[in-house]
Amino acid sequence: MTSPFGFKLENTDPSGARLGTLTTARGQVTTPIFMPVGTAAAMKAMTPAQLKEVGAGIVLSNAYHLENQPGSELIEKLGGLHRFMAWEGPMLTDSGGYQVFSLDKKTVKEDGVVFQYSKEGKAVQLTPESSMAIQNRLGADIIMAFDECVEYPTTYEYAKASLERTLRWAKRCKEAHKNPAQALFGISQGGLWEDLRRRSFAGLMDLDFPGYAIGGLSVGEGLDNMKRTLDFTTPLMPTEKPRYLMGIGLPEDILEAVERGIDMMDCVIPTKFARSGVLFTSVGKLRISNGEYKKDKFPADTSCDCYTCKNFSRAYLHHLFASNEILASTLASIHNVRFYMNLSFGMQKAIAKGEFAQFKAEFLRLYLRREDKAPASRPKSGRKGRPQKWEKRPQS
Amino acid sequence: MTSPFGFKLENTDPSGARLGTLTTARGQVTTPIFMPVGTAAAMKAMTPAQLKEVGAGIVLSNAYHLENQPGSELIEKLGGLHRFMAWEGPMLTDSGGYQVFSLDKKTVKEDGVVFQYSKEGKAVQLTPESSMAIQNRLGADIIMAFDECVEYPTTYEYAKASLERTLRWAKRCKEAHKNPAQALFGISQGGLWEDLRRRSFAGLMDLDFPGYAIGGLSVGEGLDNMKRTLDFTTPLMPTEKPRYLMGIGLPEDILEAVERGIDMMDCVIPTKFARSGVLFTSVGKLRISNGEYKKDKFPADTSCDCYTCKNFSRAYLHHLFASNEILASTLASIHNVRFYMNLSFGMQKAIAKGEFAQFKAEFLRLYLRREDKAPASRPKSGRKGRPQKWEKRPQS
Numbered sequence: 001m002t003s004p005f006g007f008k009l010e011n012t013d014p015s016g017a018r019l020g021t022l023t024t025a026r027g028q029v030t031t032p033i034f035m036p037v038g039t040a041a042a043m044k045a046m047t048p049a050q051l052k053e054v055g056a057g058i059v060l061s062n063a064y065h066l067e068n069q070p071g072s073e074l075i076e077k078l079g080g081l082h083r084f085m086a087w088e089g090p091m092l093t094d095s096g097g098y099q100v101f102s103l104d105k106k107t108v109k110e111d112g113v114v115f116q117y118s119k120e121g122k123a124v125q126l127t128p129e130s131s132m133a134i135q136n137r138l139g140a141d142i143i144m145a146f147d148e149c150v151e152y153p154t155t156y157e158y159a160k161a162s163l164e165r166t167l168r169w170a171k172r173c174k175e176a177h178k179n180p181a182q183a184l185f186g187i188s189q190g191g192l193w194e195d196l197r198r199r200s201f202a203g204l205m206d207l208d209f210p211g212y213a214i215g216g217l218s219v220g221e222g223l224d225n226m227k228r229t230l231d232f233t234t235p236l237m238p239t240e241k242p243r244y245l246m247g248i249g250l251p252e253d254i255l256e257a258v259e260r261g262i263d264m265m266d267c268v269i270p271t272k273f274a275r276s277g278v279l280f281t282s283v284g285k286l287r288i289s290n291g292e293y294k295k296d297k298f299p300a301d302t303s304c305d306c307y308t309c310k311n312f313s314r315a316y317l318h319h320l321f322a323s324n325e326i327l328a329s330t331l332a333s334i335h336n337v338r339f340y341m342n343l344s345f346g347m348q349k350a351i352a353k354g355e356f357a358q359f360k361a362e363f364l365r366l367y368l369r370r371e372d373k374a375p376a377s378r379p380k381s382g383r384k385g386r387p388q389k390w391e392k393r394p395q396s
Numbered sequence: 397m398t399s400p401f402g403f404k405l406e407n408t409d410p411s412g413a414r415l416g417t418l419t420t421a422r423g424q425v426t427t428p429i430f431m432p433v434g435t436a437a438a439m440k441a442m443t444p445a446q447l448k449e450v451g452a453g454i455v456l457s458n459a460y461h462l463e464n465q466p467g468s469e470l471i472e473k474l475g476g477l478h479r480f481m482a483w484e485g486p487m488l489t490d491s492g493g494y495q496v497f498s499l500d501k502k503t504v505k506e507d508g509v510v511f512q513y514s515k516e517g518k519a520v521q522l523t524p525e526s527s528m529a530i531q532n533r534l535g536a537d538i539i540m541a542f543d544e545c546v547e548y549p550t551t552y553e554y555a556k557a558s559l560e561r562t563l564r565w566a567k568r569c570k571e572a573h574k575n576p577a578q579a580l581f582g583i584s585q586g587g588l589w590e591d592l593r594r595r596s597f598a599g600l601m602d603l604d605f606p607g608y609a610i611g612g613l614s615v616g617e618g619l620d621n622m623k624r625t626l627d628f629t630t631p632l633m634p635t636e637k638p639r640y641l642m643g644i645g646l647p648e649d650i651l652e653a654v655e656r657g658i659d660m661m662d663c664v665i666p667t668k669f670a671r672s673g674v675l676f677t678s679v680g681k682l683r684i685s686n687g688e689y690k691k692d693k694f695p696a697d698t699s700c701d702c703y704t705c706k707n708f709s710r711a712y713l714h715h716l717f718a719s720n721e722i723l724a725s726t727l728a729s730i731h732n733v734r735f736y737m738n739l740s741f742g743m744q745k746a747i748a749k750g751e752f753a754q755f756k757a758e759f760l761r762l763y764l765r766r767e768d769k770a771p772a773s774r775p776k777s778g779r780k781g782r783p784q785k786w787e788k789r790p791q792s
Contacts, residue, residue: 041715045722049703070690070715078693078711086707294466297474307445311482315474319437319466326441326725 005183005210007242017258017356024090024141025181029057031263032347034340040065041085044271045329048086055341060266063134064096068117072137080139093140095131097147128172136179145173147187152219159191167203174207185211194232201236211242218247230260255360270340274332277321280339284370293318306338401579401606403638409752413654420486420537421577425453427659428743430736436461437481440667441725444482451737456662459530460492464513468533476535489536491527493543524568532575541569543583548615555587563599570603581607590628597632607638614643623652630657651756654743666736670728673717676735680766689714702734
């Protein structure tokens, strides 16, 4: 069986932003594309029909979480992940490598990682081989190599040793991967160091993956560090393969990443922020629980075409959050994911016309105009310790 | 302005079940009909689009809850309840009378009732006049008189005094009702006593309401008491006006009520049970969190045509509940409300053909076949004390 997977670079904007077409066994997706995250084979507070309606093209799920519950063998027996969650479009599963970063209870060894899901939970070992077996059983169209996503900040020595281990794991993943209908992407590590990223991509490209991801960003390093790292990292990546920046991000992060030649991104931010009442709009984020929206007859974003904005006022959304209605999460998630998809579509159109820089400038001019008091936002750059949960790569 | 409201009795089945057409300012509804409850101007875990898709014809909301949050004056200013919650179809608001029954902190006086919404909340007085003013501002197509729904069990003397007060309140409601586009229904009280129900309906019919409701049932009296009370109560009601049994109920309750000539019913049971993982099916209730469904590839109800059953397995629903996904509540609610609507449509067709008795017997033969261990079910008949919350008339 030959792989149905392919990537065609359609246009490169003067800025460096790329327009492409990703082909998978379950259809094509235009890039750059934001990929919503449904960790546990479910988009939080949204049905697949609603996800389709907001224009989602490819969605994520997580091998580690699904192996814990309900188990990949059961999902395979029930016809695979697509059928299980009723998503007919392209899907991508993460390998469990991010849990190396996000879970407290873990032990990293050469063979793999031993995790403890919860205090009460039993310990589980994940290796390159078991991650591949799980992802083969799940059957997503794109699967990810099992990597170690190191914490930020870390030492150069640890980052170096870790990326070498991740390379050895990548080789084992490639050997263990059994389903040619699924495209296996390699993941680069190496923190914020240019020589480590260079070494990482050299090693990955020797293995010749159909797509490459940048891991180890969006772990609390801040926007400036991310931009600086992308500046020297994307030039290391092959132009003819898709480039996936994992766990990004806020709209401003996405624009910076795409300008630096990134094609694919994913993040829990739109749905996670939605559930806490933070709505993305063309003129900035708004916290719908703020008193100023109690009597506001306008939709969340007057320029938005989503079901929520076409039917409901800010006053109604404010009321739903005040009443703890489940519908609050659903309507806010529909809006936020639509906002991210519209951002993707807007970028695509701009790149096709070679006008990405203007698009970015105009988007940010409006978007950075305002921000409600105390909206969820990124921790200050240089902040120590663990990043806010919502800043991480998808995990819940 | 003349009232757009009307009711046409289309057919009466040999059993006593009635087929009718209810006409409101916002369209027609065939009866008998189950009315889903969206207490706080929101169906729990369902969008209005999903509610429409499952075939809901008329939905309920609650004047008392909406006056607390966000306030009827705000809703009026924003264009009324229909526009606020984006439900274009017919709506009915309850008066707040049920809160006389369901809230602990209240004082009933001749003028009205003083409530305390929560321990911290401020006390609020509701009178026939204020309930009418609130419901006039909300703008539902059918509004309810402000009544006292007494607890079960109660004494004959209290029930008698209470029903007389409820009659005086009904007169005051009629005088205070200011919007002829809204049909005001009278509510009968009188507990399980035939002479009290007779007195109640005599008094209400003197006031000539366009529709009549039976209150004070579904308060823990049990199915046999409900049936006995309906046996002598519905014959007291005019045949040419719609008959609304408030707060009913389980599918078996609905069949018994319709057989006794009831046209309209409402209850939180389908959505409330859904959120706790209890799914109604043609062969009985199932508790989806039970281990037996973990690997079950079949839909919740193999004979159901809802979005949930057309797309998802019991195993997937089991997984969503195990993972505490919000989507669990949404998919289960879609199914349960569709089940109740299909029950309504099935009854309507049977009555049109004069075959209600056969329909009821066949439905119950299948439906009573099984019941999962520990599904939510009615308290044993004769049980003392407060009924289970989910057995009451809509309140949350």
